[in-house]
Amino acid sequence: MLKLTNLGKVYEGKVAYRALTDINLEIDKGEFVAIMGPSGSGKTTLLNIISTNDSPTTGNLEIEGKNPHRLKKNALAKFRRNELGFIFQDFNLLHTLTVEENIVLPLTLDGASVNEMKEKAGKMAESLGITPIMNKRTYEISGGQAQRVAIARAMIHQPKLLLADEPTGNLDSKAAKDVMNMLGNINKKEETSLLMVTHDPQAASYSDRVIFIRDGKLHSEIHRGESRQAFFQKIIDMLSLMGGNDHDFSSVRI
Amino acid sequence: MTFRQFAFNNVLRNKRLYIAYFLSSMFTVMVFFTFAIFAFHPAFSGGDINRNIIFGMAVAGGIIYVFSFFFVLYSMSSFLQSRKKEFGLLIMMGASDRQIRLMVFLENILIGFCATVGGILGGLIFAKFILLIAENVLIIEESLHFYFPAMAIAVTFGSFLVLFFLISIFVSFILRTNKLTDLIKGDKKSKGEPKASVFLSIIAAILLIAGYVTAVLVKGIFVVYAMIPVILVVVIGTYLLFTQLSVFIIRLLKKNKSIFWKKTNMLLFSDLSFRMKDNARTFFLVAIISTVAFSAIGSLYGFQSILTKDVKNSTLYDVTYSPWGDDTKEVIQQDIQKINAILEEDNIEAVSETMDEEIFNISEQISSVQIVKASDYNRFAALTGKEELHPAEMEAIVVGQSEAILTEDTKVDEMMMQEEIQIRDGREIIPSSIIQSAVLDIYNPYYVVNDSIYGQLGEPVRSDVSAVWAAKDAQEEQIIEVGRKLNEQLEHKAYSIDYSIYEINKTFGPILFIGLFIGIVFFVSAGSFLYFRLFTDLDEEKRKFKAIAKIGLTQKELKKVVNRQVALLFFSPIVVALVHGAVALTALSHLFNYNLTTESALVLGSFTVIQVIYFLIVRFIYVRQVRRTIL
Numbered sequence A: 001m002l003k004l005t006n007l008g009k010v011y012e013g014k015v016a017y018r019a020l021t022d023i024n025l026e027i028d029k030g031e032f033v034a035i036m037g038p039s040g041s042g043k044t045t046l047l048n049i050i051s052t053n054d055s056p057t058t059g060n061l062e063i064e065g066k067n068p069h070r071l072k073k074n075a076l077a078k079f080r081r082n083e084l085g086f087i088f089q090d091f092n093l094l095h096t097l098t099v100e101e102n103i104v105l106p107l108t109l110d111g112a113s114v115n116e117m118k119e120k121a122g123k124m125a126e127s128l129g130i131t132p133i134m135n136k137r138t139y140e141i142s143g144g145q146a147q148r149v150a151i152a153r154a155m156i157h158q159p160k161l162l163l164a165d166e167p168t169g170n171l172d173s174k175a176a177k178d179v180m181n182m183l184g185n186i187n188k189k190e191e192t193s194l195l196m197v198t199h200d201p202q203a204a205s206y207s208d209r210v211i212f213i214r215d216g217k218l219h220s221e222i223h224r225g226e227s228r229q230a231f232f233q234k235i236i237d238m239l240s241l242m243g244g245n246d247h248d249f250s251s252v253r254i
Numbered sequence B: 001m002t003f004r005q006f007a008f009n010n011v012l013r014n015k016r017l018y019i020a021y022f023l024s025s026m027f028t029v030m031v032f033f034t035f036a037i038f039a040f041h042p043a044f045s046g047g048d049i050n051r052n053i054i055f056g057m058a059v060a061g062g063i064i065y066v067f068s069f070f071f072v073l074y075s076m077s078s079f080l081q082s083r084k085k086e087f088g089l090l091i092m093m094g095a096s097d098r099q100i101r102l103m104v105f106l107e108n109i110l111i112g113f114c115a116t117v118g119g120i121l122g123g124l125i126f127a128k129f130i131l132l133i134a135e136n137v138l139i140i141e142e143s144l145h146f147y148f149p150a151m152a153i154a155v156t157f158g159s160f161l162v163l164f165f166l167i168s169i170f171v172s173f174i175l176r177t178n179k180l181t182d183l184i185k186g187d188k189k190s191k192g193e194p195k196a197s198v199f200l201s202i203i204a205a206i207l208l209i210a211g212y213v214t215a216v217l218v219k220g221i222f223v224v225y226a227m228i229p230v231i232l233v234v235v236i237g238t239y240l241l242f243t244q245l246s247v248f249i250i251r252l253l254k255k256n257k258s259i260f261w262k263k264t265n266m267l268l269f270s271d272l273s274f275r276m277k278d279n280a281r282t283f284f285l286v287a288i289i290s291t292v293a294f295s296a297i298g299s300l301y302g303f304q305s306i307l308t309k310d311v312k313n314s315t316l317y318d319v320t321y322s323p324w325g326d327d328t329k330e331v332i333q334q335d336i337q338k339i340n341a342i343l344e345e346d347n348i349e350a351v352s353e354t355m356d357e358e359i360f361n362i363s364e365q366i367s368s369v370q371i372v373k374a375s376d377y378n379r380f381a382a383l384t385g386k387e388e389l390h391p392a393e394m395e396a397i398v399v400g401q402s403e404a405i406l407t408e409d410t411k412v413d414e415m416m417m418q419e420e421i422q423i424r425d426g427r428e429i430i431p432s433s434i435i436q437s438a439v440l441d442i443y444n445p446y447y448v449v450n451d452s453i454y455g456q457l458g459e460p461v462r463s464d465v466s467a468v469w470a471a472k473d474a475q476e477e478q479i480i481e482v483g484r485k486l487n488e489q490l491e492h493k494a495y496s497i498d499y500s501i502y503e504i505n506k507t508f509g510p511i512l513f514i515g516l517f518i519g520i521v522f523f524v525s526a527g528s529f530l531y532f533r534l535f536t537d538l539d540e541e542k543r544k545f546k547a548i549a550k551i552g553l554t555q556k557e558l559k560k561v562v563n564r565q566v567a568l569l570f571f572s573p574i575v576v577a578l579v580h581g582a583v584a585l586t587a588l589s590h591l592f593n594y595n596l597t598t599e600s601a602l603v604l605g606s607f608t609v610i611q612v613i614y615f616l617i618v619r620f621i622y623v624r625q626v627r628r629t630i631l
């Protein structure tokens, strides 16, 4: 499904900064992968490259055997819209639109019928518990609600690959659990591949596999066994092994 | 870092924002100043130019100043709008209200001062440029030379310093009335979606329709009486149109999901409604200013064509002569020789005809009417190759007023049709038909009758002589020269048509120029309002498109949205102004009972073309800017 080979990224600037070095990673169809690592380790950078919003300096990226970075601009836009879904760290909601309008935006661009859009948005909202705020504007909702709206928008067109940057960053543990259950369900039912960046070991434990990044390099990875509880423990252990105390990782970041 | 340093850095970092505000202020000053240069031009303060024009200039100057005030105020408020968040943060971090107000005040005064100076410099160049064009295009004899406009500089400088000072105070006041949380949410919340009242929307439609219908229906002198109320009604209607009716329509569109949720419409309309409040004020200003421009230029152009066409149609001959009533035969003889001599002097070969004009009293209503022998008429007709008339023995043909003559009541020729002309032996000549003809240089309608019956008409009340000359392939300049001499030697008795038109153009030149200039100034400033409106929102626009591009927006879709957005912004006020202008010119043509369709179409058409070109240029820049950020 997704294959990264020797991927590297250097941010040019007054001082060039090497954010990623030689990343090799493969994700299968329907797999749920979490990425963890200290702040500034390059997680968002990696996600941006995979989501084609940023281009790699070196190395190769393939999604279903194609390198999207080689597509023409228009084809790339369509590709993003149809095959990928994003949940950004900063939501990226449009404040001139209501919640509902934000959610259906990707569908309107593709010219779906109004009824279909309404139905899909309704379902999505219900499962995320945001039905009551559908007609509100984005400045009238809380950070956590905004996060759920962003999730709804990312999933409404049933993408093949969903990329999420800290989808539970703003949520209380109950809401985080709901969201993770939901992501897990979608992942199972629709066979959507999921790549999620998170600082929350609880959230990470919903995945099939956790990859740890440090200083722009792959550090290690662990697979989920039979029980989630055990997996959660392994993640915690790994984080403390990587250094720093684990509270750094559960800090809420927007 | 001291607070002052902070304020200074702030300006540097937010360059684009400040530049947009600075440029729009500077441009406003420039427009006003260029206008002032002309208003205070020595050529106009001399006695030559009519009082009404001076008054007109003063009014135009006043309008420009008022509009400048609002325009600067609006650009100021949208400038502050986009900085609300910054103020909120400053307050949260402990800056006192006073400090922030002081900061904004100082910024404003500084920007205002630079804008005034810059505007004056720019205006000097602009004025020079316009004068160059004026000299080359228009017939202006006492040329509008370039002068050092000390008075204009003083007035502009004074007015705008006052204006910026007032606005700075005003702005400090606005700041105080906002709550901190609103400030922090700042640019996100900024302007809530404006609401429209159904009642006011309906009023807007009614006012506009009523204004238009009245303007189009009134005739003649009533146009003048109706003018002020109609202007008021239409101005209010226009304001409501943009602030209420348009918002109302957009909201209706937004409610209709099958339209609003279709393709890129959502991106287009959501923004439109969101910004409509800001836009409405700009649209209103632009529509009114453009209407003033269209109407000013249209009416002046119309006047000129009414005047010249009137003169042109009044005679077919190059030179016409009619003596005073008490001139003796000898005087007339001398005059005609003089005219011949002048023509000869200028090497113009001309054919000439002379006839006696006899005025009769045929009834109570028609107490003085000219009756012309068919042979006289035909001699004149032969000069210019017009059709001859051959009335039967007891028949009279009424030659009506030519179209060029403007009178309230055009019924005289019809009354003449009802009359019978009694001759000596008691028989009556019956008028048979009315024709239009400019063969004879006679202002009022007259009869043409058969030669054989002419002798039996009875005693004329009065008898005149008239003579005409038709030149054979002479240059226009030659005829003008002849006209000038005739005007010197035989004033009011003999004149040449080309010279009269030349005189009209000469006196009309400067007036037309001023009108044209005011029109252009207004139109250019309207355009710049739109331009700055567009670019104040550019940053927010970019952010939006960047966000959408992440989800995936093709170039085509981007272009489509931007295209429509810019087009709506550029054309909605202009279309309204075009309709206003068309109605105003129609009313004008009713006032003078003269068809101005060609002139109106030409003026409005040229403005449309200019606007389209302007749109294409701005769109190009805008699309490039937006595209650059999302790539």
Ligand SMILES: Nc1ncnc2c1ncn2[C@@H]1O[C@H](COP(=O)(O)OP(=O)(O)OP(=O)(O)O)[C@@H](O)[C@H]1O
Pocket: A011, A012, A013, A017, A019, A037, A038, A039, A040, A041, A042, A043, A044, A045, A046, A253
């Ligand atoms: N546009 C940029 N230009 C230059 N450097 C950048 C840019 N974006 C990120 N960086 C740098 O690259 C590094 C990785 O950033 P990235 O945003 O990927 O971190 P992250 O792992 O997502 O951190 P966090 O958990 O805090 O979100 C950081 O050191 C950051 O300073």
Ligand SMILES: [Mg+2]
Pocket: A043, A044, A045, A089, A165
């Ligand atoms: Mg990040």
